[in-house]
Amino acid sequence: MSAPSPAEFVRLVRDVIGDAPQVGLHVPDIGDEEKRVVADCLDSTFVSSVGAYVTRFEEEIAAYTGAAAAVAVSNGTVALQVALQLAGVGAGDEVLVPTLSFIATANAVHHVGAHPVFLDSEHDTLGLSPDALRGFLAKTHRSEGTIRNPVTGRRVAAVVPMHTLGHPVRIADIVRIADEWGLPVVEDAAESLGSFVDGRHTGTFGRLGILSFNGNKILTTGGGGMILTGDADLARRARHLTTTAKLPHRWEFAHDEAGYNYRMPNINAALGVAQFGRLPRFLDEKRLLAERYREAFDGVEGVRFLAEPAGTRSNHWLCAVEVDGGRDSRDAYLAATNDDGIQTRPFWGLLHEQLPYRAEHAEPTPVAQSLYDSVVCLPSTPALVRR
Numbered sequence: 001m002s003a004p005s006p007a008e009f010v011r012l013v014r015d016v017i018g019d020a021p022q023v024g025l026h027v028p029d030i031g032d033e034e035k036r037v038v039a040d041c042l043d044s045t046f047v048s049s050v051g052a053y054v055t056r057f058e059e060e061i062a063a064y065t066g067a068a069a070a071v072a073v074s075n076g077t078v079a080l081q082v083a084l085q086l087a088g089v090g091a092g093d094e095v096l097v098p099t100l101s102f103i104a105t106a107n108a109v110h111h112v113g114a115h116p117v118f119l120d121s122e123h124d125t126l127g128l129s130p131d132a133l134r135g136f137l138a139k140t141h142r143s144e145g146t147i148r149n150p151v152t153g154r155r156v157a158a159v160v161p162m163h164t165l166g167h168p169v170r171i172a173d174i175v176r177i178a179d180e181w182g183l184p185v186v187e188d189a190a191e192s193l194g195s196f197v198d199g200r201h202t203g204t205f206g207r208l209g210i211l212s213f214n215g216n217k218i219l220t221t222g223g224g225g226m227i228l229t230g231d232a233d234l235a236r237r238a239r240h241l242t243t244t245a246k247l248p249h250r251w252e253f254a255h256d257e258a259g260y261n262y263r264m265p266n267i268n269a270a271l272g273v274a275q276f277g278r279l280p281r282f283l284d285e286k287r288l289l290a291e292r293y294r295e296a297f298d299g300v301e302g303v304r305f306l307a308e309p310a311g312t313r314s315n316h317w318l319c320a321v322e323v324d325g326g327r328d329s330r331d332a333y334l335a336a337t338n339d340d341g342i343q344t345r346p347f348w349g350l351l352h353e354q355l356p357y358r359a360e361h362a363e364p365t366p367v368a369q370s371l372y373d374s375v376v377c378l379p380s381t382p383a384l385v386r387r
Contacts, residue, residue: 016289037271041266053273058071072264073226078108078111080104082241082262089109091114097109097119099118118360123367125309128174159183161174187228189210190217213268220275245257285383316380320375330373347375350372
């Protein structure tokens, strides 16, 4: 028995998703309730960054994730940028990130004037390897509470693990290692709304965490993000910074620092409130879709479905398979599916190989390279199970 041909691979995917001529990777599911709630927001005339739906959306996400506070912002990248600033990262510092991540993870580090240091992933979780983290830190110099990279001489200021495809990393281990070194953890949970580790939601293990509600996420506000924290003072500062650092007053415009116009508009939050009411159904449907993919590829030589890590409950944001044969086989399957109208994608290009970051420090990343060469992400819209 040999690995499936590209045509056979297409058939295996079609057995799960049906025969629609065009199937997107992750299409937003917008219904009548979303249209009604957004229309209510429009009728209120409060469509910008002040409005009842912003507060309601923040309260619902905080209650669902178990975070003490949630602060809604315009997208996940600025959520991570502000979270890093709140964690104490400044210009010239370094932040430890996985090289296997969407470029927004590194961009947010750059936007605070810091430098990413790229570390390897682990196969079982797809996320930042605790062993790679510990190995790098063991080589650093620590003096009077400051950790310095011996290669660059810069201060190491934070760790940013990312929950890849919605699958939780070994976050408890990462936090434990970071605590030993006095480093704050800022979780990039952009893809993992609805993912849990031993009953605790991702994004709530570190000092701060962030979520994304982009159009391709499990719950969308069109564009949007959220900062999660258990620290009420940090939450107040996040709201202040993201609202142009404006001091409260009935009519005066006075600002006490250079803030950002990053708050989520009320109209986007209205869409989020309506979508949030459907989140349990989306999660159930995505779990069912993942199970159908797992069954379809069970026993197929040369192809393995990427299941949720042990001890976790993933939101299965994107279902994916790992294929044998390296990039040639991966690309053959990608070409065949896309030619057939099925939108599939590889992992993002490794961050340390992206043009803006080629000069930054990167540790050896063999696992991340192997995953990039071998993973095919499959259509994962919840509605696919309703066909």
